[in-house]
Amino acid sequence: MNARHESILNHAGSRWLWIALALSLVSLLAYALHSPAVPPNGGTWLGYTLGTIAGLLILWLMFFGIRKRSYSGTSNLRGWLSAHVYLGTALILIALLHAGFQVGWNLHTFFLVLMLLVIVSGFFGVYCYLRYPTLMTRNRESATRSAMLEEIGELDQNALALADGIDPKVHGIVLRSIQNTRLGGGVLAQLRARDDSDAALAGIRAALEAREKSQAAAGGAKSGQTIFAMVDFLASGTNDRQAEALRKLIDLLSRKKVLASRVARDIQYQALMEVWLYIHVPLSFATVAALFAHVVSVFFYW
């Protein structure tokens, strides 16, 4: 086994890049040398050949979804993805050559556009795969997400306990701030991050309810404003022990804010790395459907 990490781009000395380039070059050459009676299109022998290659490639690209989920065998998924990326890219050229650059407002072009969308979304995916992992690691500072959520939960409880001893009003403010913390709420982020954060929040709420049987929540301020509210208290001079407690409370809340935004970013990165697949995959199925429609239509109506 090799003692180094290879990415999908340089897998096996970028073997698939060279193969894809060679395939493109051969197609280009054939296209240049080919001089049919009619303007080049999908109906010439070269057109049929390139079309067939393109069609088979699409089916093979689709097969990646199955390969990804079959875990025995001897090959490496990294190699497959590397091939997927490079050959998928070569498909742009091959498909265009096949069609002889003839586009119009018809089903065929619709199919072409669909395919290009899949490919473009693939590019975006590769971009995400190369960019976000590092950012995610840096953002986390070696904590796991569940550890961060746990710490937030603890900070909340400590803050609540502290606030409890200060004043019902402060308590109300802290409570609001806790209730206003919502992690993983956005549409995109909800795709995956929901379970974790909800569980933590539920925990916090349970703790809240246990403490809050008698007292009702009052006051109102958003998470960002809580700190100001507290500073007000400091200035207006309550007694010494309370001031001390309040200072501690502010520390807690600030730490929590740092953590909460870090978790939010973590969730965002993860969502970015996943959400493009929700475009790539459905569109790829649509592309296959269109491929069949295209093939059927050219045989029946040509």
Add this chain to the structure above:
Amino acid sequence: MSERFRIAIVGSGPGGLSAAARAAERGESHVLLEAEPHLSNTIYRYQKGKFVMDEPGILPLRSPVPFKAGSRESILGAWDEAAARLKINVRHGHEVSAIKKREDGSFELKCANGATIEAQFVVLGIGLQGNIRKLGVPGEDLPFVQYQLDDPDEYEGETIVVVGAGDAAIENAVALAKQNNVVIVNRRDEFARAKKGNEAAILKAIEDGAIECYYNAAPERVDALSVGRKKGRLILSTPNGKAQLLIDRVIGRLGATAPRSFVEACGVTFPSKDPAAVPAISPQYESNVKGLYIVGALGGYPLIKQAMNQGYEVVEYIRGERVEPADEPLLKAKLGAMPGFRSVDDTLARIQQNVRVLSHITPLQLREFMLDSDLRTPKPGDIVFRRNDYTNSFYSIVEGEVRIALDEDGKQFITLGRGEFFGEMGLISGRRRSATVTAGNGCVLIETPRRSMNRLINSVAAVKREIDEVFILRAIQSRFAPEATAAQLKDMVAGATLQKFAAGDILFNEGEVGDCLHLVRVGSLTISRNIAGKEVVLSYVPAGNYVGEMALLGESRRSATARAAIATETVRLDGESFKKLVNRMPVLKLRLQAEYRQRAASNLAMQALPAGGDIIQFLLAQGAGEATDILLIDESLCVRCDNCEKACAETHGGTSRLDREAGPTYASVHVPTSCRHCEHPHCMKDCPPDALRRAPNGEVYIADNCIGCGNCERNCPYGVIHMATKPPKKPGLLSWLLFGLGPGPGEAPYDAKKKSKEPKEKKAVKCDMCKDEKGGPACVRACPTGAAIRISPEEFPAYAQSRR
């Protein structure tokens, strides 16, 4: 006032109970003394509902008390029933505190409760669990004072005091703190005895106020209260005076007293100080004290069925009957393959006569040794094992000869004959085989697994000495001078010594004058230099290699510092005799110089890249120095898709053995929680049925005979072993993809049995590096981005250089 019996049996575990049952059946005058108010405390303390297994399956049971695999409750029930039916004379609450042999040869047993018993024979079956330490203060036996915690979730809203500062105390306290008010009482001012993770957890809980801790405190008294909301009151003495706590429950986790000192006080001798040593006993289970017999786990037989058989046999022996030991048919089947086989005893005698290492052990030890071992009769030319195989069994030659190839193409070899042994290198170093061994004419070999051999080495000093001597000679020969004869090496062997180093110890420092070299025998070293005031690691030296030759060959000062990466043992070779040998053998000099140049070059390459050394240091700090193969994830490539975990789950019955996210990260190199297939696996240390094995490619795996005792889970410092039930079958991938049938890839299979109450056998599961998959580890294969790889420590320098 004391009572007299013929046989006194101490301890009602499977061994003692079976002995008492047989004595009762035979109408012998007997008494069974048990410290606890119930039978078989070890089994009693298993987790509720634990499925108890009856390994080894091939061994027949021979006891009036029934035993077959089933739930803890059904087994204890059957034993209670049998004890009543056979009218066993059992005395509960009789903890034997001293056994004295009197002039007339009979024994006097003193119990902690004051009773004294006289007996002609004593059968000691007290197991290895030791006695649970109680609080040692008035009230220690009140109903709300307990010394075990099965399910922390059972308690809610209580005030609970946990006494103790070890792992068990901390784990209990932290788990209870979720739903209860928990106070922990620590006799000392820190939690240094606990595992790192537990220490961090308790300190955090204390700091957060989730748990209240009294340091330097000790309980003084526990009282039951009849009024008020709390059940009791605990009086503590603390540095600030007495404290009174109103409580619902006290949980004492003070550990257990190891039985060894008690046994020694009875006059029984142990062969060595090693904690794994077991007392030597005769084939009739009699110890060095005449009339005192030892059965069960205490005598080195850690399984229930073995203990029960011995209990039966020992009573027969005491009665003067000859019984064929229960293992006789098994031994017969094993030894029958030996040419000229007549009887088991005869063959055992022949083995002991032929093989010198085995001549030091008692016949009973030999029987057990042979039960664990296999007899091999390879044909001439058959390969016994190959160079670079990852097996670690030990071979003794009973008849015939074998050839050991010293170089790769097998041109140079030495021949070993009857009575010699081989395979000790792999056993000791925990590394790959260093040579290929081929069978010669008329070869009869005994192959012994690592654990049995290690137990023997630790129990019989003479065996250890003999193996070490041979090891040193062969290590020198194979590493430096295959062409030299034993006579030529005599000087050097005589001057060689074994040295031990703890992790982090320094073998020698940069700049010192060198007077010796070290051959690493166990563990590994790092080589580092001080560059601009910072220690920079240049290379990693695994077992089987040497360090320190540079200073002997040319320069006289050490050019770098050698430090033990983990607990390490070396053979220290004296510099003078080594120089003499080098001068006498020009070939050796050339070879050393070539190796020297290579090392110097790679050191230089590392030096140019000090950040690489930091990565090695980081990996070693994660314990990677004792790994043979470790999973690393490049977090700049990992897209957190968890396909690695799904692949692991999918190839291993629905539970992933890998936790990708957990674990430390440095410079984007992430060490996930996953088995490292240690050189000397901690998990193997204490496995009753010896179910943890090493496959020829190095994978540490768990065989089917696991009994689910959980020892390996506790012993693995990296937290990679879990207990799990056997999964039901899953429908195939296509039916999921197309019809949505069953759970998807990476999801646990649905369990039809889930609702039924029937206990299920839980066994330990861990990473086996997909040893049964053609393509190797599924986690690595399934990673779409190439983030996951597995490497061995030898590759650390190359790996570190590849990352900038």
